Amino acid sequence: xAVRGPAPPLSGxxxxxxxxxxxGAEALVAGEGLSVRxxxxxxxxxxxxxxxxxxxxxxxxxxxxSSTVQELASAGPDExxxxxxxxxxxxxxxxxxxxxxxxxxxEAKRAHxxxxxxxxxxxxEVARRxxxxxxxxxxxxxxxxxxxxxxxxxxxxxxxxxxxQDLSGGGVFVPAPRAxxxxxxxxxxxLAVPVPLTAELLAAVRVRESELLADVARRVPAAFERGRAxxxxxxxxxxxxxxxxxQRTLERGExxxxxxxxxxxxxxxxxxxxFETIVDAFRxxxxxxxxxxxxxxxxxxxxxxxRGYEPPECDTLRSHGLCARDGDPEGPEPKDRERDPLCxxxxxxxxxxxxxxxxxxSRDGKEGDRPGPPAPKGRGGPGAPSR
Amino acid sequence: xxxxxxxxxxxxAWARGEFSRYYARAAVPAPERLDRREIALFPFAEANLMxxxxxARSVEELRRYLAAEIPRHVYYSSAYYRxxxxxxMAAKEWxxxxxxxxxxxxxxxxxxTLDYPGQLSLVKSRLIDLVDDFLVRDFGVSxxxxxxxxxxxxxxxxxxxxxxFARLTSPERRELVDYILGTNIDPKRAVERASADxxxxxxVAVADEAEAAPLGRRGRGASTLRxxxxxxxxxxxxxxxxxxxxxxRWEAEGAPKAASELIGWGxxxxxxxxxxxxxxxxxxxxxxxxxxxLDVFGQESPEEFLELVVRRAAIEVxxxxxxxxxxxxxxxxxxxxxxxxxxxxxxxxxxxxAIDGFDxxxxxxxxxxGRRTTVELLADVRYPFPDxxxxxxxxxxxxLATPRALFLVLRGEAALRP
Numbered sequence: 129x130a131v132r133g134p135a136p137p138l139s140g141x142x143x144x145x146x147x148x149x150x151x152g153a154e155a156l157v158a159g160e161g162l163s164v165r166x167x168x169x170x171x172x173x174x175x176x177x178x179x180x181x182x183x184x185x186x187x188x189x190x191x192x193x194s195s196t197v198q199e200l201a202s203a204g205p206d207e208x209x210x211x212x213x214x215x216x217x218x219x220x221x222x223x224x225x226x227x228x229x230x231x232x233x234x235e236a237k238r239a240h241x242x243x244x245x246x247x248x249x250x251x252x253e254v255a256r257r258x259x260x261x262x263x264x265x266x267x268x269x270x271x272x273x274x275x276x277x278x279x280x281x282x283x284x285x286x287x288x289x290x291x292x293q294d295l296s297g298g299g300v301f302v303p304a305p306r307a308x309x310x311x312x313x314x315x316x317x318x319l320a321v322p323v324p325l326t327a328e329l330l331a332a333v334r335v336r337e338s339e340l341l342a343d344v345a346r347r348v349p350a351a352f353e354r355g356r357a358x359x360x361x362x363x364x365x366x367x368x369x370x371x372x373x374x375q376r377t378l379e380r381g382e383x384x385x386x387x388x389x390x391x392x393x394x395x396x397x398x399x400x401x402x403f404e405t406i407v408d409a410f411r412x413x414x415x416x417x418x419x420x421x422x423x424x425x426x427x428x429x430x431x432x433x434x435r436g437y438e439p440p441e442c443d444t445l446r447s448h449g450l451c452a453r454d455g456d457p458e459g460p461e462p463k464d465r466e467r468d469p470l471c472x473x474x475x476x477x478x479x480x481x482x483x484x485x486x487x488x489x490s491r492d493g494k495e496g497d498r499p500g501p502p503a504p505k506g507r508g509g510p511g512a513p514s515r
Numbered sequence: 516x517x518x519x520x521x522x523x524x525x526x527x528a529w530a531r532g533e534f535s536r537y538y539a540r541a542a543v544p545a546p547e548r549l550d551r552r553e554i555a556l557f558p559f560a561e562a563n564l565m566x567x568x569x570x571a572r573s574v575e576e577l578r579r580y581l582a583a584e585i586p587r588h589v590y591y592s593s594a595y596y597r598x599x600x601x602x603x604m605a606a607k608e609w610x611x612x613x614x615x616x617x618x619x620x621x622x623x624x625x626x627x628t629l630d631y632p633g634q635l636s637l638v639k640s641r642l643i644d645l646v647d648d649f650l651v652r653d654f655g656v657s658x659x660x661x662x663x664x665x666x667x668x669x670x671x672x673x674x675x676x677x678x679x680f681a682r683l684t685s686p687e688r689r690e691l692v693d694y695i696l697g698t699n700i701d702p703k704r705a706v707e708r709a710s711a712d713x714x715x716x717x718x719v720a721v722a723d724e725a726e727a728a729p730l731g732r733r734g735r736g737a738s739t740l741r742x743x744x745x746x747x748x749x750x751x752x753x754x755x756x757x758x759x760x761x762x763x764r765w766e767a768e769g770a771p772k773a774a775s776e777l778i779g780w781g782x783x784x785x786x787x788x789x790x791x792x793x794x795x796x797x798x799x800x801x802x803x804x805x806x807x808x809l810d811v812f813g814q815e816s817p818e819e820f821l822e823l824v825v826r827r828a829a830i831e832v833x834x835x836x837x838x839x840x841x842x843x844x845x846x847x848x849x850x851x852x853x854x855x856x857x858x859x860x861x862x863x864x865x866x867x868x869a870i871d872g873f874d875x876x877x878x879x880x881x882x883x884x885g886r887r888t889t890v891e892l893l894a895d896v897r898y899p900f901p902d903x904x905x906x907x908x909x910x911x912x913x914x915l916a917t918p919r920a921l922f923l924v925l926r927g928e929a930a931l932r933p
Contacts, residue, residue: 273654274679277687290690291700296748298655385686447692447839449685454845457605465605 143253145205146242148212149235149318150257164329167214168336179203180214181340187215187234188227188347191415220322221333222341226348226381229414232319236312243308251307258314262307268294269307276300279310279317284386320414348381349411349418362400366486368479369452369468370445371395373459378412387440387448389413391479393428397436398480398490403429435491441478442471520927521561529931531559533921534854535585537881543581543852544864545574547676551595553607555847556586557856567847570599587856590847593674595681604845611681614688615848616650616695617840618642619670624835632899634669635875641835642671643870649695649834650675653749658867665863665875667855672848688842695834697750702829705743705754706809706821740809740817750829755807757828762800770795780827790820854881859921876900881918888920889913890929898922 144153167173182199200208212235219228243251248264255262260279263270271279273295280288288309294301302310325333334341364375374392377384384392389410396406406425410416431437445451453471456464470482480490522530546552554577555567571577581589592599593615597608618641620626620634629637646663650656656675664672683691693699743751745759765773770791777787794800799811809817840846849855851864860879876899891912898905900919907913912932915923923929 272679274683274687277683277690281684281686281690286699289699290694291696291698291750292704294748294751295653295694296655297652301748443839447842448689449842449844454604457603457609459605466603 142205143250145208147239147254147257147315148209149239149315150254152257153209162210164217165332167210167217168333173210173214175203176207176210177214179207179211180218183211183215183235184219184227184231184340184344185347187231188344191230191233192237192417216319216323217325218333218337218340219344220325221330221337222344223334224345224348224381225322226412226414227341227344228322229320229381230348232316233414235319236316239315240308240312243311244305246308248304248307251304251311254311255307255314258311258318260311260314262311263299264304264307267303268301269304270299270301271307271310273298273300276302276310279313282383282385283309283313316414349416362396362405363488366483366488367395367399368482369456369464369471370450371479372464373452373456374450375409376456376459376464378410381412381414383414385448385450387444388450390428390437391439391445391450393425394437395439395479395483397429398439399483399488400491439479442476445479522924524561526924526931527559527561530856530859530921530925531585531587533859533881533917534559534587534856535582537854538578538581538585541578541581541852543574543578543850545577546591546850548595549574549577549591551597551599551610553592553594553596553599553847554580554850555590555592556584557588558584559587559856568600568602581853586853589850589853591850593846593848594844609844612844612846614675614677614680614683614691615840615846616645616673616675617666617670617837617848618645618672618835619666619668619837621669622835622837630897631669632876638670639870639873642673644832645695645834645836646673646867646870648753648832653694654691661867662851663865663867663870664849664851665860665865665873665879666849667853667858667860667862667875667879671870674848683844685842685844688844689838692836692838692841695836696838697829697833700750700829702750702754702825703821705747705751705758705825705829706740707743709739709741709808740821742803742807742809744807753832754825754829757832758825759804761824761828761831762794762804765791765795766800777823780823782823786819857925859918859925874899880922883916883918886917887914888917889932890915890920890923891932892923892929894928896923896928 144150147153167176179197179199182197186197200211203211215231219231222228239254243254246254248266248269251269252262252264260275261272262275276293277290280290286292288306290300364372367375371392374384374388377388378392392409393406396409401409403422403425406429407418407421410421410425429436440448442451451471453468455466455468459465470476470485476482476485484490550570550572552570553567554569554571555565557563557565569580571580592612594607594612595610597610598606601607618638620629620631620638623634623638623641626634626637642663646658646661650661650673651658656677660675660677662674662676664674666672742755742758745755746752747755765776770788773795774784774788774791777790778784782790793811794803802811803809809821812820840848849862851862853862854860855862859881860875861881863873863875863879865873880900889912892907892909895909896905896907905915905919905923920929920931924931
């Protein structure tokens with residue numbers, strides 16, 4: 129990307145056009161008596177809907193927003209805002225959450241392109257409106273410690289680890305570009321949650337935009353296999369609760385931590401999954417990138433002449449908050465929600481040990497008896513490049 | 516969680532009797548928001564089965580429960596639940612958790628070779644570092660929202676009750692732990708490149724990390740390396756402070772000691788002796804300490820030295836805490852004011868001011884009410900209890916104040932006389 133100087137200060141209207149997710153952006157169209165129905169059906173909003181659809185579809189193919197949406201570049205502030213509202217409305221009505229999540233990644237990335245060059249008082253203002261406390265000084269931005277860990281923990285780059293920050297008195301002092309990246313995450317979180325819709329409105333959106341929603345469903349990479357039967361010895365029903373929860377996280381299109389991604393890939397390999405099955409497991413990640421995932425999965429698999437990296441043992445999973453032996457309140461089946469007694473056996477030290485005890489067959493039989501190699505440094509887990 | 520040697524039925528009944536005397540009268544304090552916490556306990560029984568999923572609506576109810584159950588170990592949840600008594604995590608409905616830190620001799624570097632009293636005093640000094648240096652100075656945690664507890668076993672717990680931390684998830688808490696442990700820190704962030712400002716003649720630090728960090732780069736004009744100020748935030752200042760302390764120690768201990776330490780860390784022997792001579796005998800170390808400038812190496816590139824020594828200094832000041840305890844948002848933690856079933860020590864809540872002078876042997880044991888119990892020692896023992904301590908040889912039969920007898924029996928170091 130070309131290096132630009134600081135962007136000029138924004139007027140209120142421009143601020144909302146650039147950051148349409150901000151509470152208060154409604155003011156842009158305040159005089160128009162806008163209703164959600166009108167946005168969905170009104171002839172006056174046809175152009176907003178066209179741009180909105182482009183926005184939705186571009187995000188599905190390119191969640192990292194590396195190319196610009198042509199329709200958007202030529203639109204005026206209120207059209208841009210309306211197209212954003214429309215996109216959010218339609219994706220909130222989608223039966224699966226994957227489309228909304230990918231769009232949230234893309235919109236956050238788009239906001240970042242602006243934030244990266246924004247003056248620090250603009251960063252402060254956007255953060256404030258999103259509910260985070262950023263305080264800009266000439267050189268650095270102070271971010272409240274708890275806000276920092278909330279925003280930084282899903283970011284995988286090593287330079288975002290708290291241990292590498294200047295932390296003092298409950299404040300993290302970051303250079304402006306790092307603050308902009310944190311705000312990107314704040315935007316993603318904000319947009320990844322569907323807006324609440326009445327049953328009536330939900331039905332109306334699904335009918336009117338059925339074509340768009342079908343298109344989105346086709347473009348969102350399916351979590352796990354797309355109905356292709358592959359010969360594999362792997363038996364998912366025998367997986368320990370932690371691995372089942374990791375799979376559900378990705379299948380719901382939610383972010384899985386680096387440690388979780390590493391564990392899932394290395395476990396699946398040992399449990400007998402073939403290359404394509406492992407790659408497919410990451411398709412649900414909101415930032416899934418096919419080529420990078422293939423590269424990373426291949427790296428994990430080929431370690432030790434094809435034995436692959438050792439999946440982390442139970443202690444490590446616990447310390448990363450990945451253990452689910454107490455049950456996952458969000459699990460779909462009773463057995464997911466309940467405490468798993470096998471995990472509480474004192475001898476149980478390793479997820480593969482669980483898998484074998486449940487009758488699963490794994491590539492190698494020594495986990496739990498010896499420590500595995502350390503996880504690779506940084507957070508470049510499979511599924512995605514650094515966002 | 517509860518590591519306790521097996522006791523026979525008669526001993527269990529005796530120990531339970533002693534605990535019952537305590538719980539009949541003890542004014543166990545209520546944890547904050549008691550009615551939102553799960554209570555769990557291990558009874559005095561040969562089978563080590565935990566009883567979970569109870570809750571108490573009031574402190575009176577909690578005390579009645581303890582007096583009736585007479586638990587060997589009792590815990591409460593660091594988490595707050597809508598339905599703490601529900602049997603599954605899903606039904607409990609988590610809505611927050613205290614931030615907990617656990618320092619235990621079992622996980623402490625350098626504790627393996629110490630006896631129990633030695634371990635306890637090492638843990639205490641690391642606790643003070645954790646609280647003052649990391650929690651208060653860096654995290655900005657208020658001592659008012661923090662409580663400190665002697666665990667009754669081999670360590671201390673820190674409970675931070677602060678709305679800002681309560682809803683942090685497990686991976687978010689992991690960031691806090693990694694910060695304390697210094698996981699994957701780059702100690703060289705404590706080295707800045709200072710460039711001489713030609714116009715003003717002053718030396719200014721290059722604030723931009725990207726410019727300051729790479730040490731390998733040469734030929735950047737009049738720039739020199741220097742340490743971050745000791746009061747710089749985070750690990751930069753901490754690393755400088757550690758390095759300055761190390762240099763001061765070498766100055767006091769002399770060049771040969773410094774050289775042998777450097778060799779121990781992997782330095783080439785010839786270089787190590789040259790560096791030690793240069794720093795200690797030629798007093799360059801003093802210059803570093805007073806100016807923070809690392810230009811004392813003359814023509815020789817300081818990078819190799821820095822790589823070795825700065826890293827080592829940072830390791831010296833890495834914090835200690837048991838990571839899984841902090842990252843587990845459903846953790847059960849020993850109830851302050853209860854008794855530890857492996858020692859008979861009280862789980863003592865402490866203020867920050869009280870920590871420095873706290874000695875479990877003087878103040879955590881139940882008071883001597885004049886009752887005596889005769890036990891046979893199963894091991895050589897030596898404990899620094901007040902009034903001459905508790906010293907004895909394996910095989911001896913001794914008559915002890917009952918709380919001391921209980922301490923040894925629960926630790927598996929003495930048996931009741933038949």
